[in-house]
Amino acid sequence: MKRTLLALATTFAATFSAALPASADPNFWQYEWPDTDFSQTTIKNWKEIMSGGPPKDGIPAVDDPQFLRQADEAGLEPRESVITVALEGQQARAYPLRYLMWHEIVNDRIGDVPVAVTFCPLCNSAIVFDRRTAAGELSFGVSGKLRNSDMVMYDRETQSWWQQALGTGIVGQLTDVKLVELPVWMESWAAFREAHPDGLVMAEPPYRRAYGMNPYQNYDSSQRPFLYSGENPPHGVPPLMRVVRVGDAAWTFDRLRAEKEISENGVTLTWVDEQSSALDTANIGGGKSVGAIRVRDGAGKDVAHDVMFAFAFHAFWPEGDWMVN
Structure with a gap:
């Protein structure tokens, strides 16, 4: 019987937690994150930061998503969920959870707007952010860390940590910087197809994953x-x-x-x-x-x-x- 990712992560996390020092602190995390500025943070108790199982980028973000016309996508089931992004003046795009489940972040660009499409399965939280900040345009990866069971993202430019649920920097140079959240929603694939006959859908990424499971x-x-x-x-x-x-x-x-x-x-x-x-x-x-x-x-x-x-x-x-x- 195949073990689920959750079961594997639970075993890993239990082993990892047993190996933690009595009080985790920035000195501990610095070994894994040498380029992160831990002197800047809103975290008061470092025990809140836990490993979710996979290491940094062990869950790989998608950086160059490809798209199909929705009429050409035949592999999705009618009731399965997609994240719909319909920016003014642009073709609507559907990001299926069957892909986000395994990647959690998609760095994309819709017209002139760079976006990060994010999904934290453990919180069911699907949020799309504008990747532009006063510090410049960012790209995001999955840190492998959790806080309150929510994904901690990181930006590749400064190695700062970000709380996905808040869209806010929590560790590093960009601590307290807030990302702009875009108005998107989750709906069924059938509903997207009906509402957006000319819409686009993210194609299956080129990874070996059990997409659809x-x-x-x-x-x-x-x-x-x-x-x-x-x-x-x-x-x-x-x-x-x-x-x-x-x-x-x-x-x-x-x-x-x-x-x-x-x-x-x-x-x-x-x-x-x-x-x-x-x-x-x-x-x-x-x-x-x-x-x-x-x-x-x-x-x-x-x-x-x-x-x-x-x-x-x-x-x-x-x-x-x-x-x-």
């Missing part, structure tokens, strides 16, 4: 997140309940499923479709149904948001607003 089987039915020792969310919200985060507020999928449309806090959230969970069954396209959500402002424009697990929202926004009723 979920290495984190049954993860979103777990009682506890992987490598997370923080508090559970308040209000009795299960840790792995999906929530929609807009700024520092979160709405649970339970509420959205019941009400279908919610208008408050200056935005309207709409349950528009069903897609398969990429973190359920072995086959990404065959997972249980979860909602596809759109978030728009009063003028009907798409709003940047994230669909993440409740524990991650609570970990990174401990004072955040829970829009539970």
